[in-house]
Amino acid sequence: MSHFRPLSTLALALATLTISSFASDWPQFRGPDSTGTAADAKIPDQPKIDWSAPLPGRGLSSPIVVAGKVFVTCASGPKQERLHLICFNAADGARIWEREFQATGRTMTQGKNSVAACTPCSDGRRIFAIWSSNDMASFDLDGNLLWVRGLTVDYPNASNSLGMASSPIVIGETVVTMIENDSESYALGLDANTGRNMWKLERPKAANWTSPVPWRADAKSPPVALLQSTKGLLAVDATSGSRLWEFAQAASTTSSSVVASGVIYAPGNGVTALSPNANNAPPAELWRSKQINPNTISPLVLDGRLFSINGAGVVVSADTKTGNPQWKLRLAGPFSGSPVGAGTRLLAVNEKGLAQVVDITAPSGAVIGTLQLPLSGEKRDLVLCTPALEGGHIFVRSDSALWRLGE
């Protein structure tokens, strides 16, 4: 079943080094290692708006923060056929550069969704951005184009009429992206330097909006990519695309897994905690809890506890060792973006732009701070993204603006 191929020493070193080059970066969807948290991040108890910047188009992708710059994708035009990547100065919101190009794939999405749904990722030197049209491009931090692909041009039946939303990750010199849908469904490992295929893996023919997640057996091991689908979880060697191990029980196609201390918390009919084994044997199931239902929201682990938000906007805090819920706290919903956390604070921003800070040390959790973002009434503006954290700042975007929040 498993065909493990050891990575070369160089690839291993690169893989270990280039998850993120700067300690405070938030380089991809749900931050470093896709965990929704960062060691040096801090969420202000009473967030205030530091600055805001207008955006040229719609989007629900998350901002990412790399080397003091914030990168955001948008889509504009009557059919959202114009694809934008904008770079802002994280300190003051000044626009540093913007690149715009044309969608070559289909741009149809469900009304609330957007062509700019996938969050870009970075290895600290380069940005790798993809849109729902399956157009993918890489730029250096100064906005120089490194490569561009049109994955629907290459694979004409790869699209989803509701919109694609999976966000790529970069492991070493490989960009891993899931182009999973009802028809031509696959995952790709792209050479980060050229954008060319290193591997292409056929995937279940089913719409899938989850994102790949990096997982490593221990601190010395290179990360592997976890691909989630209706068929379960598949661990893939990022360099070769080799299948390492599989957990063949249906998983969510909307809420992505989270990894903490080597344990995988996989959404799908509740949450299942998995402990991968040595030698790429299938992982051991630690527990399964149907009392935690992340719905479309991705969970996170904070302060040794698992947090998720269900479809009713209720935060559930659960014991990571048993899956047993400890407390539940109703927030003002609805939510499309996932929560993020730092230290003892969890942050959730609802669709109406209400940022809510939760103290997870309170006996039943407590909302200790809120901030209503000034959404544009004219455009029926919504906040559908997952926030980004950097140092003591929060970055969040709507269809029309990007904000930095701070103390």
Add this chain to the structure above:
Amino acid sequence: MRFILTRMKHFPAILLFASLANLHGALTDSLNTLAAVGREGAGNEAAGAAWKDVVKAGPSGLPALLAETGKGSAVADNWLRLAGDVIVDDALRAKQPLPLAEVEAFIADTTHAAAARQLAFDLLQEADRARADALQPSLIQDPVQELRRGAVQRVIDSAKTQTGDGAKACYLRALDAVRDEDQTKFVTSELRKLGVPVDLPRHFGFLMKWNVIGPFDNTDRKGFDAVFPPEKEIRLDAAYDGKGQQVKWAPFESADEYGKLDFNKPLGMQKEVTAYAVTTFDSPVERDAELRLGGKNAWKVWLNGDLLFGRDEYHRGQQMDQYKLKCRLKKGENTILVKCCQNEQKENWTVEWEFQLRMCDSAGTAILSAKADTK
């Protein structure tokens, strides 16, 4: 000796000329490299370096860049577009002049590729919004659908400020030019309020008259790949074994003004079934065309027996012009066959078993069959 001295006198000019020629040659090579980018990123390695060279050439390279656009794939065009975008951006920051007269002349020449003219207009907009605005009204009958939109919107905006015959004339002018669905819907609605009838199927070129046959089986979604008799022969007087019954072709005309052919009407609401619709289209000349399809069921389309495209996605959404299938019409009668599969889903949003199909050119302008009663 004099000859040598004369030569030496012109030496700097010769050097400059040679240098410019080399630069021009290098730019041409770099542009060719970008235009040559192929499938699955073939050529990306060379294109990365070429892109930097094109950007370095600056504003003087823009006309050549535009001329190269549209010669390769849509992905190659993005390499070129992103170079043009950066050239204009850098020039604006450096307050460097741009060859806007040449760009404007390029837009006016409709023999250039659609992608190139669209890029030229975008760059003009980025560089000098007022100049682009002044040019825009002239694009109202442009062969590029995207370039028409702004000009049409101006006419719509003008109509909104008028009443009675003035508004009617304005909206009729807009209707003559409009190709996008959202703008067409608005113009149609306003004209109808003013008592002007609008024939939308004719405006868009929807194919309304069909012969349909079904149901064939689609259990476990296997019908999409299965080859049923209509894929082997079109005989309107034939009868075949269908799903649990014998099936025959029967005429069916869509009553929907967006051309939707709803199989639930002639065949009844069924699940896990496949049906076909066939029609003929008479073209007075051999020509390029686009068949534009919208549908939320799995489908395949054949033109004169050749499969144009097929897609096995169910109930993810439907939109007019969802799929644009480039094709070549032959002179005379063309046969269009559509396969449409319904799956097993039982939710109330999975009832639809339909498609809409229109014949148009690349600007979205309807191409009408020479025989109005074609079916």
